[in-house]
Amino acid sequence: xxxxxxxxxxxxxxxxxxxxxxxxxxxxxxxxxxxxxxxxxxxxxxxxxxxxxxxxxxxxxxxxxxxxxxxxxxxxxxxxxxxxxxxxxxxxxxxxxxxxxxxxxxxxxxxxxxxxxxxxxxxxxxxxxxxxxxxxxxxxxxxxxxxxxxxxxxxxxxxxxxxxxxxxxxxxxxxxxxxxxxxxxxxxxxxxxxxxxxxxxxxxxxxxxxxxxxxxxxxxxxxxxxxxxxxxxxxxxxxxxxxxxxxxxxxxxxxxxxxxxxxxxxxxxxxxxxxxxxxxxxxxxxxxxxxxxxxxxxxxxxxxxxxxxxxxxxxxxxxxxxxxxxxxxxxxxxxxxxxxx
Amino acid sequence: xxxxxxxxxxxxxxxxxxxxxxxxxxxxxxxxxxxxxxxxxxxxxxxxxxxxxxxxxxxxxxxxxxxxxxxxxxxxxxxxxxxxxxxxxxxxxxxxxxxxxxxxxxxxxxxxxxxxxxxxxxxxxxxxxxxxxxxxxxxxxxxxxxxxxxxxxxxxxxx
Amino acid sequence: xxxxxxxxxxxxxxxxxxxxxxxxxxxxxxxxxxxxxxxxxxxxxxxxxxxxxxxxxxxxxxxxxxxxxxxxxxxxxxxxxxxxxxxxxxxxxxxxxxxxxxxxxxxxxxxxxxxxxxxxxxxxxxxxxxxxxxxxxxxxxxxxxxxxxxxxxxxxxxxxxxxxxxxxxxxxxxxxxxxxxxxxxxxxxxxxxxxxxxxxxxxxxxxxxxxxxxxxxxxxxxxxxxxxxxxxxxxxxxxxxxxxxxxxxxxxxxxxxxxxxxxxxxxxxxxxxxxxxxxxxxxxxxxxxxxxxxxxxxxxxxxxxxxxxxxxxxxxxxxxxxxxxxxxxxxxxxxxxxxxxxxxxxxxxxxxxxxxxxxxxxxxxxxxxxxxxxxxxxxxxxx
Numbered sequence: 001x002x003x004x005x006x007x008x009x010x011x012x013x014x015x016x017x018x019x020x021x022x023x024x025x026x027x028x029x030x031x032x033x034x035x036x037x038x039x040x041x042x043x044x045x046x047x048x049x050x051x052x053x054x055x056x057x058x059x060x061x062x063x064x065x066x067x068x069x070x071x072x073x074x075x076x077x078x079x080x081x082x083x084x085x086x087x088x089x090x091x092x093x094x095x096x097x098x099x100x101x102x103x104x105x106x107x108x109x110x111x112x113x114x115x116x117x118x119x120x121x122x123x124x125x126x127x128x129x130x131x132x133x134x135x136x137x138x139x140x141x142x143x144x145x146x147x148x149x150x151x152x153x154x155x156x157x158x159x160x161x162x163x164x165x166x167x168x169x170x171x172x173x174x175x176x177x178x179x180x181x182x183x184x185x186x187x188x189x190x191x192x193x194x195x196x197x198x199x200x201x202x203x204x205x206x207x208x209x210x211x212x213x214x215x216x217x218x219x220x221x222x223x224x225x226x227x228x229x230x231x232x233x234x235x236x237x238x239x240x241x242x243x244x245x246x247x248x249x250x251x252x253x254x255x256x257x258x259x260x261x262x263x264x265x266x267x268x269x270x271x272x273x274x275x276x277x278x279x280x281x282x283x284x285x286x287x288x289x290x291x292x293x294x295x296x297x298x299x300x301x302x303x304x305x306x307x308x309x310x311x312x313x314x315x316x317x318x319x320x321x322x323x324x325x326x327x328x329x330x331x332x333x334x335x336x337x338x339x340x341x
Numbered sequence: 342x343x344x345x346x347x348x349x350x351x352x353x354x355x356x357x358x359x360x361x362x363x364x365x366x367x368x369x370x371x372x373x374x375x376x377x378x379x380x381x382x383x384x385x386x387x388x389x390x391x392x393x394x395x396x397x398x399x400x401x402x403x404x405x406x407x408x409x410x411x412x413x414x415x416x417x418x419x420x421x422x423x424x425x426x427x428x429x430x431x432x433x434x435x436x437x438x439x440x441x442x443x444x445x446x447x448x449x450x451x452x453x454x455x456x457x458x459x460x461x462x463x464x465x466x467x468x469x470x471x472x473x474x475x476x477x478x479x480x481x482x483x484x485x486x487x488x489x490x491x492x493x494x495x496x497x498x499x500x
Numbered sequence: 501x502x503x504x505x506x507x508x509x510x511x512x513x514x515x516x517x518x519x520x521x522x523x524x525x526x527x528x529x530x531x532x533x534x535x536x537x538x539x540x541x542x543x544x545x546x547x548x549x550x551x552x553x554x555x556x557x558x559x560x561x562x563x564x565x566x567x568x569x570x571x572x573x574x575x576x577x578x579x580x581x582x583x584x585x586x587x588x589x590x591x592x593x594x595x596x597x598x599x600x601x602x603x604x605x606x607x608x609x610x611x612x613x614x615x616x617x618x619x620x621x622x623x624x625x626x627x628x629x630x631x632x633x634x635x636x637x638x639x640x641x642x643x644x645x646x647x648x649x650x651x652x653x654x655x656x657x658x659x660x661x662x663x664x665x666x667x668x669x670x671x672x673x674x675x676x677x678x679x680x681x682x683x684x685x686x687x688x689x690x691x692x693x694x695x696x697x698x699x700x701x702x703x704x705x706x707x708x709x710x711x712x713x714x715x716x717x718x719x720x721x722x723x724x725x726x727x728x729x730x731x732x733x734x735x736x737x738x739x740x741x742x743x744x745x746x747x748x749x750x751x752x753x754x755x756x757x758x759x760x761x762x763x764x765x766x767x768x769x770x771x772x773x774x775x776x777x778x779x780x781x782x783x784x785x786x787x788x789x790x791x792x793x794x795x796x797x798x799x800x801x802x803x804x805x806x807x808x809x810x811x812x813x814x815x816x817x818x819x820x821x822x823x824x825x826x827x828x829x830x831x832x833x834x835x836x837x838x839x840x841x842x843x844x845x846x847x848x849x850x851x852x853x854x855x856x857x858x859x860x861x862x863x864x865x866x867x868x869x870x871x872x873x874x875x876x877x878x879x880x881x882x883x
């Protein structure tokens with residue numbers, strides 16, 4: 001698709017800039033939708049209704065109203081806060097969440113940037129988020145924000161390891177870091193998806209990846225950085241208005257990014273579960289987005305069901321449970337691949 | 342044990358400390374104890390096996406008017422099942438009373454409250470400071486002759 | 501080398517590796533306006549200093565200025581506003597003892613039903629907010645849904661949802677509506693399955709158990725020395741309930757058990773034990789309600805309310821079992837129509853004083869868990 005666009009417009013730099021904006025065209029409406037969706041799911045699970053009035057049918061315009069409200073708020077920077085870091089932090093967090101979208105193939109014909117080390121790139125670039133969180137916590141000049149930031153840094157850094165290891169298990173099978181290759185290797189029907197291959201090891205790998213990705217995006221049960229009942233709001237206590245909206249946007253962008261990576265690596269990506277039926281370049285994008293939304297739904301579901309772990313228990317789960325299991329998975333998958341080929 | 346027996350045990354151990362006792366004709370049988378010896382009496386009441394008063398139900402400050410403040414202790418024994426009350430009277434000009442915080446830890450906050458609202462100073466309390474009112478409040482509100490101050494930090498006090 | 505730092509306003513000097521964290525009067529989890537000064541070393545708490553008094557409304561001084569003993573009852577409601585019926589009941593029983601009034605049987609039965617319904621409502625709120633403190637948001641909504649059903653019953657009886665002014669000295673302010681017995685029976689039938697649902701969702705959840713088991717252990721002898729009462733004392737294994745051990749009203753006519761903490765998933769006296777005692781107490785309250793509401797005798801609820809209340813000079817201390825623990829009223833009457841002294845011994849005031857002893861060495865998240873398991877209401881702590 002990139003070639004068609006270059007032929008059409010003639011200017012490579014313009015094409016690249018356009019393609020950099022395309023995921024944003026998805027993320028912005030998605031964030032609006034996801035906030036509403038989360039409130040509705042939470043409400044129905046809690047035996048109540050959620051937004052019902054804004055916009056008419058089941059309050060679909062609620063998030064739009066909230067964004068409008070946030071845009072009108074006074075942009076407050078606490079007087080003793082480090083103003084530059086304070087302003088920069090939400091952008092850094094957003095960059096970390098957004099840059100991962102460049103490497104994800106939305107269909108057979110479209111991928112933002114053909115990165116041959118796609119998996120490696122995604123893992124590297126999502127570490128940016130930690131820097132942003134630390135900046136937010138430190139620059140707020142607030143002990144509670146600092147606590148949230150410290151906990152978050154420890155958590156995100158620790159859970160990157162099981163994520164990397166489980167993704168490596170798939171890389172071993174495909175022989176390439178390129179996400180498009182990984183996608184193509186799963187073409188066929190639903191049974192060719194990696195989650196059902198090399199059973200049960202990749203199934204376990206998918207579970208480990210999903211749990212670790214919950215910790216990456218600071219969702220319950222791993223949401224101590226923003227634990228409302230302890231730290232007021234953790235690292236974004238002092239933020240209001242558009243900066244807060246940007247943190248929120250980054251959170252949902254990150255949620256969708258890890259969902260879509262799980263879908264790509266383990267669940268067939270843009271492949272249709274029915275083989276040739278309902279497949280094609282546009283159908284591919286449809287399937288990928290549906291799978292991403294399904295995982296987002298599971299993340300929302302877990303948030304409203306489970307209590308949260310204490311920080312030392314969380315580190316225990318990361319280091320002493322998930323990492324040994326990921327190592328075991330890699331070793332077993334490695335042997336399997338060796339003995340097969 | 343019936344209250345009269347309990348008072349007799351106290352009198353046997355601390356003959357000079359029991360100033361008055363009433364075990365009939367009142368809802369709660371009580372013994373009036375001298376303020377300086379209240380701690381020793383309470384320690385005896387807690388540690389003696391036949392008495393075993395391990396639970397301090399309530400410690401109340403009272404302003405008896407006429408220049409007299411008082412502290413009323415309601416004790417209960419979970420082991421033996423009996424209850425008594427102890428009353429201490431202190432003059433408002435020199436309101437010192439022994440602290441029983443070392444006997445029952447629950448007295449810590451109760452005595453802070455009596456100090457805060459009545460001004461009774463408990464000798465031997467590890468951390469006697471105001472508990473319900475701000476630290477820099479002046480006066481002891483539950484005394485009968487308390488006058489509400491006009492202003493507190495620039496805020497008008499009387500409603 | 502350790503630098504000691506004395507900050508004005510904080511009453512101890514800081515060593516250089518310690519940090520003072522202020523869980524200020526405004527905080528989502530302090531259940532009201534409570535200020536906790538935490539002295540922490542990283543995540544580990546070295547000391548907790550509670551500062552109370554933000555909600556002090558001079559109840560005892562007001563009581564002395566009332567011209568009538570009955571006028572104190574709305575103030576009693578407002579102390580523990582979560583369990584207002586039990587506050588009124590304690591004060592009414594104290595005054596009735598002072599005046600030697602015997603209330604009609606109908607009044608006794610209705611009072612027991614109201615007190616036990618209020619106990620369930622209070623425990624539902626305690627459990628729901630406790631789950632929310634731990635991070636589980638959904639049980640909070642389920643608990644409030646059931647609490648609303650109880651508050652509807654109260655509203656139909658006396659017009660108020662939270663602060664009733666219903667239990668008066670010598671009787672009740674209104675008789676119950678005609679369909680009261682049916683409504684209460686319907687509630688009991690609808691509520692039993694909800695407790696099972698709550699247990700599946702929260703009580704035996706692995707993460708909840710990890711957060712609350714072996715946290716904030718309170719040994720029984722320490723609890724008694726600190727004057728703990730209610731679920732805090734029973735959670736430590738002490739089988740002590742004023743309704744059974746020091747009976748008042750007509751509780752001796754009903755069959756019910758006293759649940760105690762047994763250390764099922766951790767140590768005896770940890771947060772989970774205090775929590776499970778509350779859950780099981782709700783089941784026992786249902787038993788009492790069903791027994792009481794089946795046999796409410798006929799009568800006039802206002803026949804024993806005295807026209808003039810002028811007790812002789814006397815003083816007495818009466819204690820009742822509220823959902824939070826032992827609530828005591830020490831009333832000194834001086835022969836006039838207004839009380840000379842009304843001293844309230846609030847259960848949560850005493851239970852809160854144990855917080856520092858329980859939290860030393862725990863982590864910050866545990867302090868929240870321990871505070872939630874004590875179940876405080878600042879209206880009662882500060883009066």
